[in-house]
Amino acid sequence: MEINVKTRKNLQIRAFYLFFIVTSLQLGVGIIGAPKLIYLEALQDAWISILIAFIYIIVVIAVMFIILNQYENADIYGIQVDIFGTFLGKLLGTIYILHFAISFFSILITYIEIIRVYMFPAISNIAIGFLLLSLVVYSVLGGFRVMVGVCTLFFIFSHWIVFLLVHPFTQMDITHLQPMFVSSFPELLSGAKTTSYTFMGFEILLLVYPFIQNKKKARFPAFLAISWTTFLVLLTTIIVIGYFSYQQIARREWVLLGLFKIQNLTFIERFDYIVVAQWMMIILPNLIFLMWGITFGMKRMYQIRQKTTLYVSAVIFLVASIFFDKHFVIQNLIDFSARYGFWLVYVYPFVLLPLVLLKKYRRNKKAGESHEK
Amino acid sequence: MKNKSLAIIIVCILVLTSCIPTNNIEELAIITARGVDRIEDNRVETVLNVARFDPQTQNIFATVSGTGNTVKGAREDAGNRLNYELKEGQIDVELYGNEAAKQGIFPYIGGLIRDARVSDTMKLVISNTTAKEILEFELEQGIAIGEYLADLIEIEVDEGALPSSTLQDFTRRGATIGQDAALTLIDIKEDKPSIVGMAVLQDDRYVLEISTHEGFLLNLFLNQIRNTPIELTLPLEPFQEYIEKIGTTERERDERETFSIQLTGEHGNSKTKVKNLEELKFQTDIYLDLEIAEISQPISIKDKKASDLLEKEMEKKIQQQFEELLKKTQEVNADPFGFGKIYRANKEDGRITPEEWREKYPNINVEFNVNVKLMHTGTVQ
Incomplete structure (x- = not known):
């Protein structure tokens, strides 16, 4: 297979759209539960954990850029085949596809569960699943630029939710955040590790990089995107800790949604309904890009038409969603996704980097030698 | 093709409504x-x-x-x-x-x-x-x-x-x-x-x-207040010289020893800090900006001296009421003020169990400093 991706000019995007792609993929269902998980590990110093995670992610992204820049126009599927050979490279690529599939599925069923708990307890998974998947299929069929457009628009349309946090922010109890700096370093680190599921999504960079027109300018939007998501996670975590008491955070499932239960206007009494419905705009870009990652990977490695993969996997997801309707089953899937996703997204690039550099060094040497001859 | 997809959408819209139970x-x-x-x-x-x-x-x-x-x-x-x-x-x-x-x-x-x-x-x-x-x-x-x-x-x-x-x-x-x-x-x-x-x-x-008044004190402690009506009962004794005669008739001297004053709290907030952690000493500063709405006796607040006196008397009264309220809550060992959380926030390791605080709460010592500012007296002095 080709190591480099040949992208047509009309499919390429400008580098700044990377900001919308990465933030859209990072913000998803993770952030709803993340404040609680971080708080349980690092207590009131949860914000330090988030900052530690932020610094770590910056390093990971820098490493990703170094890897990608060693090639002319390659994505992770191509790079792995180049480094490890056809068989191992394709195997690793398949693991990536599986990673996207499991992330996709965990987001889908978590959102379905939230809808069932908050709004329609009796609705069947298949009904919401069908609605969401038809939107996903429709967008992916539209092509890469349509997907980027969806990300951009939904980013703008959904961020007004942040303003709803003003009310709980004013009612924060600052003593909940005091005294500072009491958690030990291992606690802070394990707090940082729990953010891995929430912050996951920037690995899409390894896939969309070939589609960027002006690659030299790609770093800035990527780092900006990470900063923005970190800011949002930091903000929500601090508000959650300040607003709720310890026991409440420990016992509540989707602690962020609890913050939207107190706002009240004369014509809308329950904002949590609106926020839960609005959350679809936040998860849809996730689903779209993960689905695209699956289809694109199958096309790259196994030469299967994207449409075929798209329809087949949509049906598989739809059918599978019927069987995942119990809370703890869903939680287990998320835990599983977070656990091995951690290794794939946060650790693997550091393994790949020396190999890529070594390969390049050898190739250059060879080229130099042949030149000498 | 267009008609076909339109038809699909319409069918979906019609069918999907039945997914949600109707009310x-x-x-x-x-x-x-x-x-x-x-x-x-x-x-x-x-x-x-x-x-x-x-x-x-x-x-x-x-x-x-x-x-x-x-x-x-x-x-x-x-x-x-x-x-x-x-x-x-x-x-x-x-x-x-x-x-x-x-x-x-x-x-x-x-x-x-x-x-x-x-x-x-x-x-x-x-x-x-x-x-x-x-x-x-x-x-x-x-x-x-x-x-x-x-x-x-x-x-x-x-x-x-x-x-x-x-x-x-x-x-x-x-x-x-x-x-x-x-x-x-x-x-x-x-x-x-x-x-x-x-x-x-x-x-x-x-x-x-x-009581509702004590509820107000609690609110003053926990939150900020704005434009809140307050009623206080003060001793009449210090204000003897400011009692006004109405008209020329000498009124029957009031035998009551107290008078009521109705105020509007324009602003009010409080700050609490720990003075001594080991000895469980706290200090609460309460700030109140008031405006007089009504006085049950014809007392004239004609100069700064009178106003200062009134401020002082009100401060004394509110402080006393706070102390009484604290004592009452200590007797039943319930802490609606949240001194325990302030204690916890100032403790080095920041950890305290609810039981520990129940043991400590009856012994805490709070110094209430009330600062009243009389802003206006309405249209009359």
Whole structure:
């Protein structure tokens, strides 16, 4: 297979759209539960954990850029085949596809569960699943630029939710955040590790990089995107800790949604309904890009038409969603996704980097030698 | 091709509506207020005040009650007596009878938090009698009792006269280590349900009744106030020289030793810090900007001296009231002020168990410094 991706000019995007792609993929269902998980590990110093995670992610992204820049126009599927050979490279690529599939599925069923708990307890998974998947299929069929457009628009349309946090922010109890700096370093680190599921999504960079027109300018939007998501996670975590008491955070499932239960206007009494419905705009870009990652990977490695993969996997997801309707089953899937996703997204690039550099060094040497001859 | 996809969309829209269970408004009874009473054998009786939109009935509000082992169970029982489907999304007020509140209200609240469809802004209220008595009270003009109670509390809370007592506030304060919640207390007074004060809780048990004025002090401690009416009773003695004669007739000298003064609190806030952690010493500074609305005696605040004197007397009075309130809460060992949480925040490791604080709270020492500023005296001096 080709190591480099040949992208047509009309499919390429400008580098700044990377900001919308990465933030859209990072913000998803993770952030709803993340404040609680971080708080349980690092207590009131949860914000330090988030900052530690932020610094770590910056390093990971820098490493990703170094890897990608060693090639002319390659994505992770191509790079792995180049480094490890056809068989191992394709195997690793398949693991990536599986990673996207499991992330996709965990987001889908978590959102379905939230809808069932908050709004329609009796609705069947298949009904919401069908609605969401038809939107996903429709967008992916539209092509890469349509997907980027969806990300951009939904980013703008959904961020007004942040303003709803003003009310709980004013009612924060600052003593909940005091005294500072009491958690030990291992606690802070394990707090940082729990953010891995929430912050996951920037690995899409390894896939969309070939589609960027002006690659030299790609770093800035990527780092900006990470900063923005970190800011949002930091903000929500601090508000959650300040607003709720310890026991409440420990016992509540989707602690962020609890913050939207107190706002009240004369014509809308329950904002949590609106926020839960609005959350679809936040998860849809996730689903779209993960689905695209699956289809694109199958096309790259196994030469299967994207449409075929798209329809087949949509049906598989739809059918599978019927069987995942119990809370703890869903939680287990998320835990599983977070656990091995951690290794794939946060650790693997550091393994790949020396190999890529070594390969390049050898190739250059060879080229130099042949030149000498 | 275009027609085909259009047809698919239309079919989808038509078919998908059936995915969600339908709720016809004529078949629903929306619970606006719910009362919980404890009856014999550890059973629960709930009284529901419901609104239903049936064109055939005159009054849209009705009250039903049922018994059961849990609140939801009792609700089902009540539902059996009503030919409508009960919906809980719009409860404005949840009322606990005296007995139920004294035994603890967490068991009833658990269900409210667990159910995501229940509103978190509902008000939790404790009744000095049974909840049933209040909810079955017939108001004139056919106003719903639930809405009536909710409005009653809402006005007081908006004014800053009482701390708010929603489900959120209760769960937040009650579950914070080193703080207890206080809920609005309602009783039938002069043949009408009215607010009689606040109920201070220890964990989830109702242990102390405080007056509305003490409720105001608590609110001043916990929140900021703005444009709040305050009434104070001060001794008359220091103001002898400022009492004005009206007209030429010498009035009969008032034998009373005190006078009342009605004020508007323009601004008010408080700051609490730990003075000495080991000795459990706290210091609370309270700032109040006041405006005189009415004085029961014709006292003239004609110069700065008079105004200073009045300020000093008011400071003394409020300080004394705060000290009394603190003592009362210490006697029942419930900490609605949240000194425990301030203590915890200033402790080095930031850890304290609720039990530890219960041991310490009766021994804490708080220095209340009240700073009153008399801003205006209205249009007369």
